[in-house]
Amino acid sequence: MSKNTDELFKNVIAHAKEYGFVFPSSEIYDGLSAVYDYGQFGAELKNNIKTYWWKSMVQLHDNIVGIDSAIFMHPKIWKASGHVDGFSDPMIDNKDSKKRYRADQLLEERIAKLNEEGKTSEAEELQIEMDNALKAENLPRLRELIIEQNIKCPISGTANWTEVRQFNLMFSTQVGAIAEESDTIYLRPETAQGIFVNYLNVQKSGRMKIPFGIAQIGKAFRNEVIARQFIIRMREFEQMEMQYFVRPGTQKEWFEKWKETRLKWHLALGTDAAKYRYHEHTKLAHYADAAYDIEFEFPFGFKEVEGIHSRTDFDLSQHQQYSGKKMQYFDPELDENGKPYGNYVPYVIETSIGLDRMFLLTMINAYEEEDLSTDEKQDSRTVLRLHPCLAPVKAAIFPLTKKDGLPEKAREIMDTLKLDFNLQYEEKDAIGKRYRRQDAIGTPFCITVDHQTLEDNTVTIRHRDSMKQERVAAADLDKIIGDLVSWKNLLK
Secondary structure, eight states: OOHHHHHHHHHHHHHHHHTTSEEETTGGGTOOTTOEEEOHHHHHHHHHHHHHHHIIIIITOTTEEEOOOOSBOOHHHHHHHTHHHHOEEEEEEBTTTOOEEEHHHHHHHHHHHHHHTTOHHHHHHHHHHHHHHHHTTOHHHHHHHHHHTTOOOTTTOOOOBOOOEEEEOOOEEEESSSGGGOEEEEBOSOSHHHHHTTHHHHHHHTTOOSSEEEEEEEEEEOOOSSOOTGGGSOSEEEEEEEEEEEOTTOHHHHHHHHHHHHHHHHHTTTOOGGGEEEEEOSSOOTTOSEEEEEEEEETTEEEEEEEEEEOTTHHHHHHHHHHOOOOOEEEEEEOTTSOEEEEEOOEEEEEEEEHHHHHHHHHHHHEEEEEOOOSSOOOEEEEEOOOTTTOSOSEEEEESSSSTTHHHHHHHHHHHHTTTSOEEEOOSSOHHHHHHHHHHHTOSEEEEEOHHHHHHOEEEEEETTTOOEEEEEGGGHHHHHHHHHOGGGTOO
16 A cells, blocks of 8 residues: 555545544444444435435336345354355464464465565465365464465564464354343344345245346444454445346346446446456355456555355255245246246346445545645645535535524525435534535535525525536525436436
């Protein structure tokens, strides 16, 4: 990470706290590691991102519906999905620093360094050794590789390592009035299983025909041992997922379609296309036959923000086996030979986006420190150039002064608009300082009520990005603002 990008990231984190977007959780009690709270403007921005996703995924597709499944689910579900037995990371501790690391990540960092040094054959050899050890769950071999490569703890600078141990990432708790009689259940580590176990309910109650999708936005929980980079990796996070059920044999076609569709969704926000890239998974999960990530270039490098996976029929087949309930779909249509497709377990194309990462991406992409200096004076501003649809506050209403009936008139105008838009009223400080505060939270428009307003019912509207001002009739504000913040500008 260069000095400039490192500074940008730190500035965005500081800005997020100072202006009410993201706070460290439980801060008055010295905080809780890898847990964050969304403040008053962060909650609005987050909800607007959700709305954008939901509208584009559910509202614009007549064959995709949304659900909201419970966080607590029958523990057998996680046995069927493989999470009880396989949802763990190989962890290793440094005895001197007392810090814990993922063994595979330490080796991956070493492989990347070898490639940077031009030692590609050594990197390839180490990659094969690590992959074989992970596949065989040969934890002692992972430790041997770390020692052989002389990998040291970045904190202590020593290679005094413990044995490698598997660490399950699921949080467990008990259900029942008496602890001894209660059953162990888990906080869901992903939202997808809530969709799969409701596949039959949705298909039958909604009379859905293949292909169709089920979408969901919800919280998930992972006991991340290594959580860093602000809200990139947290123990409590939110996902926006859609599982698309398709006829076996058509999954490749649908996979390519959704891969393209999802990238267009990101680029519609106006982000530089060069900041995005696809990353193909060459090592596939046991349930997948294709997988791509959409990655964004954060200040600390490219990181996944969304995954598109072809999950085959693994999930529904597993739940069919463990529950004893048939997950088959009767398809009455005819194939190319004129024969009915009949009963089959659908294949699934998944699109899964991390809402918290999308939030951070949006903040970083919008953040700008703009130099407004002229020959006469030094000046600058910090502005969030958020898309108007996503902006937490759509417009701010300012009376020019606190007297002469201007506050009352400003409140009157605000009352005509607040049912349609999230507005903010502000009368403290000079008008220039009020503009700067609204720029910092990304408000697209500032409306100033002055003495002329009392005469002809016109106001000054100031645009965030250009800082240009124009005189308009107060009666036209609803249409002016509405046209500029309409979801039609994004959902085309």
